[in-house]
Amino acid sequence: MLRYLAYRVALTAPLLLGTALLIFLAGHYAPGDPVQVLLADHYTPEGAAHLRHELGLDRPLAAQFAGYIGRAARFDFGASYVNPARPVAEIVRQTLPVSLRLAALAVAAAALAGTALGVCAAVFERSAADRLIQLGVIAGLSVPSFVVAAVLVLLFALRWRLFPVAGWGHPSDYVLPVAVLAAAPLAYVTRISRASVRRALAEDYVRTARSKGLRRSAILARHVLRNAALPIVTTIGMAFGYAITGAFVVEVIFNIPGMARVAVDAILQRDYSVIQTAVLVYTAIFTFVNLAVDVSYAALNPRIRY
Amino acid sequence: MSVYRVTALVVAAALLGALAGGWAPAPATGQAAAVFRTPLGGEPPTADPYFATDFSSGDLTLLMYNTLVGLDSAGRLVPEAAKSWDVSPDGLVYTFHLRDNVYFHSGRKVTAADWKWSFDRMGDPAIKTSVGDVVAGPIAGYDAQQKAGGGIAGVKAVDPSTLQIVLNPNSRGGFLNRLAYYAAVVLDRDVVERGGRTWFAARDAGSGPFTMREWVHNDHVTLAAEPRYFAGAPKIARVELPIVTEAQTRLAEYQAGQLDLVAVPLSDFARIKADPVMGKELIVFPRAQIIWLGPNPRVYEPFKDARVRRAFALAIDKAKIARTVFFGFYQPAASIVPPGIPGFYAGYKGLPYDPAQAKKLLEEAGVAGKLPPLTMAMNPIAQDYEMAAEAAAAMLKDNLGVDVRLQRQEFAAFQQGMNRRTVFPAFMTGWAADYLDYSDYLDLLLYSKSPLDRVSYANPEFDKLVDQANAAATESARTALYHKAEALAVEDGAMIPIVFTQFALLKKPYVHGLRTTAALSGFLKFNTVSIQK
Numbered sequence: 001m002l003r004y005l006a007y008r009v010a011l012t013a014p015l016l017l018g019t020a021l022l023i024f025l026a027g028h029y030a031p032g033d034p035v036q037v038l039l040a041d042h043y044t045p046e047g048a049a050h051l052r053h054e055l056g057l058d059r060p061l062a063a064q065f066a067g068y069i070g071r072a073a074r075f076d077f078g079a080s081y082v083n084p085a086r087p088v089a090e091i092v093r094q095t096l097p098v099s100l101r102l103a104a105l106a107v108a109a110a111a112l113a114g115t116a117l118g119v120c121a122a123v124f125e126r127s128a129a130d131r132l133i134q135l136g137v138i139a140g141l142s143v144p145s146f147v148v149a150a151v152l153v154l155l156f157a158l159r160w161r162l163f164p165v166a167g168w169g170h171p172s173d174y175v176l177p178v179a180v181l182a183a184a185p186l187a188y189v190t191r192i193s194r195a196s197v198r199r200a201l202a203e204d205y206v207r208t209a210r211s212k213g214l215r216r217s218a219i220l221a222r223h224v225l226r227n228a229a230l231p232i233v234t235t236i237g238m239a240f241g242y243a244i245t246g247a248f249v250v251e252v253i254f255n256i257p258g259m260a261r262v263a264v265d266a267i268l269q270r271d272y273s274v275i276q277t278a279v280l281v282y283t284a285i286f287t288f289v290n291l292a293v294d295v296s297y298a299a300l301n302p303r304i305r306y
Numbered sequence: 307m308s309v310y311r312v313t314a315l316v317v318a319a320a321l322l323g324a325l326a327g328g329w330a331p332a333p334a335t336g337q338a339a340a341v342f343r344t345p346l347g348g349e350p351p352t353a354d355p356y357f358a359t360d361f362s363s364g365d366l367t368l369l370m371y372n373t374l375v376g377l378d379s380a381g382r383l384v385p386e387a388a389k390s391w392d393v394s395p396d397g398l399v400y401t402f403h404l405r406d407n408v409y410f411h412s413g414r415k416v417t418a419a420d421w422k423w424s425f426d427r428m429g430d431p432a433i434k435t436s437v438g439d440v441v442a443g444p445i446a447g448y449d450a451q452q453k454a455g456g457g458i459a460g461v462k463a464v465d466p467s468t469l470q471i472v473l474n475p476n477s478r479g480g481f482l483n484r485l486a487y488y489a490a491v492v493l494d495r496d497v498v499e500r501g502g503r504t505w506f507a508a509r510d511a512g513s514g515p516f517t518m519r520e521w522v523h524n525d526h527v528t529l530a531a532e533p534r535y536f537a538g539a540p541k542i543a544r545v546e547l548p549i550v551t552e553a554q555t556r557l558a559e560y561q562a563g564q565l566d567l568v569a570v571p572l573s574d575f576a577r578i579k580a581d582p583v584m585g586k587e588l589i590v591f592p593r594a595q596i597i598w599l600g601p602n603p604r605v606y607e608p609f610k611d612a613r614v615r616r617a618f619a620l621a622i623d624k625a626k627i628a629r630t631v632f633f634g635f636y637q638p639a640a641s642i643v644p645p646g647i648p649g650f651y652a653g654y655k656g657l658p659y660d661p662a663q664a665k666k667l668l669e670e671a672g673v674a675g676k677l678p679p680l681t682m683a684m685n686p687i688a689q690d691y692e693m694a695a696e697a698a699a700a701m702l703k704d705n706l707g708v709d710v711r712l713q714r715q716e717f718a719a720f721q722q723g724m725n726r727r728t729v730f731p732a733f734m735t736g737w738a739a740d741y742l743d744y745s746d747y748l749d750l751l752l753y754s755k756s757p758l759d760r761v762s763y764a765n766p767e768f769d770k771l772v773d774q775a776n777a778a779a780t781e782s783a784r785t786a787l788y789h790k791a792e793a794l795a796v797e798d799g800a801m802i803p804i805v806f807t808q809f810a811l812l813k814k815p816y817v818h819g820l821r822t823t824a825a826l827s828g829f830l831k832f833n834t835v836s837i838q839k
Binding site for chain 2: 048
């Protein structure tokens, strides 16, 4: 197990390096460069040359990339091109916790509610409740998050004035974005837990447990859920991925000062140093979430060993 | 490990992660009557006025700093940090008499030496500011400074309260208009020099009505009133400027009562105008901005012939675009320089809508029915440009039979294409005034040596008229020359004016004393604003 862990962690280094190279090249070969955006209508050829030199963009690509990687290894990601007063590391330090908190709240909400709904739907299969939940699942999976956001804002923020339209800081600010971000993962977790609980309910050991007189709740908790847990945990891991990527829409709509919104701005402004670092950070997060899911398999199912 | 422990761990980890750091304290929401809340459209890339080229940085500069000369709501020049000025008979020497009650936020009195230092910094070739050419360009000694560094010889602190500026004889016109540019401000030398490269991150170096209290990146900027402001302490205690990037979110926040002043997105204008509540909170006034179509002869061969360019201009029904596409909110543009700019060419008719004449011109040029497909790029920064482009493209197709393809791109790529000048055959874009003066349009957009002459217009006659205007001894002579140049460019089809735009702002009824302007974001300094709920 430890060897496996070490192997997986070691594997992230080339993965990150490869990602960094890809995004670096993509950024530099995409049309539009940061100097043009920065100068906008104050463009002069001399001004552009001066700025390009200041940003180090006039150096050969290989030198730029090597410099970036060398510094990144020491967690120095340079300064933002658009706002040279701000080190990228500081931007990450300020915005990443916001995004992670948002994602974690959404995942927690999706995991708790999704599992509960899924179990309920499986236990009361074909009942009205089941059908209603199924309908909700289809809606959650098929309605895009920006539509969910618009509807929730219209009703809860503008009509009933229960929550703020946008912002970040007060607990009431969290409700709508978390709800929007949790919608799709919630539907997904519900669907998977319903299916896997249903499958477990049909197993022989459940009949045995019932015939020996165990209470229904005990059977559910001790036998069914435990055996149905594996796919659910996988889904929750994936839900984290959903939440992180979904934040790119939600943070912009709800004006949340997280890393996804900063990354969107950076892409539009060709702020290479911020884009590269954001991609690196997201790659690292995804890698470790996947690793955590894999490790949890072994903990959940004694038959799985690495 | 049991299922419960794993599940509990997963959930607990998620919750812990979520709550790490605890709830941040609620930001001040403006419940107190003395807080005024209006959004910034994005994180300001800088708060150094000399590098402020975007609206967010521009708004911060406007609120925290002072220029020598200011503007009132009607666009007239008014004294600001200078209480008065004298101009020599030849229009070359300006002597400014400074107020004796203008203080930096550090408490130090602003003197002529501070202005001298500030002008030198504007032009400093080592840091290449964005205001150098605009403000200091016409001053004698600026060109020498660009080559050799040091100060600008033409700016002199005569005594602590007298500043003298000598102009280059070839560019004396409209100098006061340039000085009223929002970024032509005085900086507190101590703050700038001690703060290093990022001096503006934590504090400002201004003498304006508000001072920076807090800048939470990507979230909000808070400004506090400066009680010693020379024109009297502001009537509000704080300005809250939340950074909200989406126009729709800003509007929704206004509707929910989280903001006091917002710009109206064009797509919502009709709805808001018809709304019984918000319709009454809507304020509409002219903006010094033109939406124009740029024909690029360097890429689209037929545009090399002025008759073809003129035919394109004649084939576009501007009045119809203003009326139907912009529901009468914008005005058809006959000339290039918008109303609101001193000297506006009122009464000039420009090129009329005349498809028959347009076809005739194409025949004369020998390209009737033979025009190759034309790609028209659209500036993506505002919706208006795309709306104008779609309508113009349809009219060109109907009236001239030219197949116009619209090209949508993101801003970075569009900007690069514009600056390269050899990418777009035609483009629809806009131009809003930095400072309210003719030179901000004609000298920049069409003068052959300007880096922003993106249609590569090179008409020696036009250049000569502009040169003469800049050297004109009186303002009226200057205006007459500019009118000639403007008419020449319009009739040459150098650029095709489409519409002059307007500002539409939503202001809560309890906000009083807001002064509007045709420039910038539409408002002047907030020191006269009061909240009376």
